[in-house]
Amino acid sequence: MNRDVVISCAVTGSGNTAEKHPDLPITPKQIAEASIEAAKAGAAIAHIHVRDPETGAASRKLELYREVVDRIRSSDTDVIINLTTGMGGDLYLGPEEDPLKFTEDTDLVGQLARMEHVEDLLPEICSLDCGSFNYAEGDYVYVSTPNMLDIGAKRLQEIGVKPELETFDLGHIAYAKHMLDRGLLDSPPLFQICLGVKWAAEANTRSFQTMVDQLPSGCNWSAFALGSMEMPMVAQSALLGGNVRVGLEDNLYLERGVFASNAQLVEKAHSLLEHMGARVQSAAEARNTFDLRGADKSTELRKSA
Template identity: 35%
Template sequence: MSKVIISCAVTGSVHTPSMSPYLPITPEQIARDAIDAAEAGAAVLHLHARDPENGKPSADPKLFMEFLPRIKQSTDAVVNITTGGGQHMTIEDRLAPPLIASPELCSLNMGSMNFGLYPMLGKYTSFTHEWEGAYLESSRDLIFKNTFADIEKILEQLGKGHGTRFEFECYDVGHLYTLAHFLDRKLVTPPLFVQTIFGLLGGQGADTENLLHARRIADKLFGEDYQWSVMAAGRHQIPFATMGALNGANVRVGLEDSLFIGKGTLAKSSAEQVRLMRSILESLSLEVATPQQARDILALKGGDLVKF
């Protein structure tokens, strides 16, 4: 690889406010952290929204529109809006923000899956907001739903309807085969941006063998028609991104995926993780992609064609 794209996921829907005082909650905080991450070297900003009153994940398009214009005005980074949303959101909920914003890029989970957050209940003894504990516990008996029909709907409405391209989130090898199915049907077009994800309960474990196996299968299925990226949860974030980069991958960091910058040390921002990742990449003689280079690599429509 000549350039490495750093994606940054600044808040997500996995962690709850009581877990870190640095997790951005309000639109102003999300905008600030996204801009700081872009200035630190992130070419792609992966964005969720939260209720500013209690920090609960939200799919309210009005909240997205409170931070999207500010981010666009302050940075040239590629904006990537989630279609995964959060627990208990319907596909209509999850599609509402990107259908209004018409972004260059959206995440797209490549299948339904168990998404276990409940083990985090053993790490925290109290919560600031009543919803937090119940939210984590509910993941014990929850399936994140993204059926073939759901994926087709997202591809049709966002891909065909808005010229949006996708970060295909693959939590298991089976998700790679699902993506290959849509490629065979010509419902997706290369270059595919394939985000292989490790270390989340319900998906593939954070084992080196899994990372290398995922790469082998992706090579087998997609040949030269894809851009590989690696993301791992929690303490695996930086080591796995580094292993991925050494094997030709782009990388993703951010407080959505890990709240820490080192063992026992909370990251004060996603930008802090981006700076660390960038320093590692550059020490390995790898060059970090600019936003425009990322657009060219991923064949995006351009920031002038979004609606925010």
């Protein structure tokens, strides 16, 4: 069991949830404030997407990321910023008779284009989705090819940003280990096990244990699960020796029928972990645990920009 746990909070995500939760953070101000509130509740890391302030739809506009990050950095709250690079991988195939006629929902760009905001803002961590997979329903495929991953991992090494290796299935862990073997990832790598996402690894104990068993020796790792399995997998992750993630990206409810805030989900996870006999790490402690030495390089690059 891990008795010194790092909590991450994924504050808004990119899913179609803006109309499902009355107070989902949408504007840069709301996303920054939610990140700060989550940090004050015990989260060491804020995992950040941005949304169109007018529509609530997911976005990858640099100016939105810049406003969120500037607001967090100018606050008096210490929190590790973890920016997504998942946007720009959405492929919606056309109809059966013409699958190459991609629909208007397709937003597919190269890996470096997905990382423009990371290059500009130099967070301590950013996500790196470690493989393509069928997502949700219909003809939607999330695209993250081996070549894209190699390009992304190499560039993140160069700019000193730690990739959080998002693994939705066993093959994703296998490819991340392949990158590690080839020196594209610095040791110790940081993995995120993602559970309950259609149609990837299910949020159950056996799937979780199997994925943990495939992680490379000496790595750091965290995990999350969607919906009602969020808190059960918080407990499971700590028991298996890992760290945890909660937040409105993954689950909208504090309990059945009661909408949550990000801070409330962090507080609930914090309480659960303490009742299990664990303590929760601060942001400063998490930097040491996850060996975020690249943070110094990123700071130097940011100051010289």
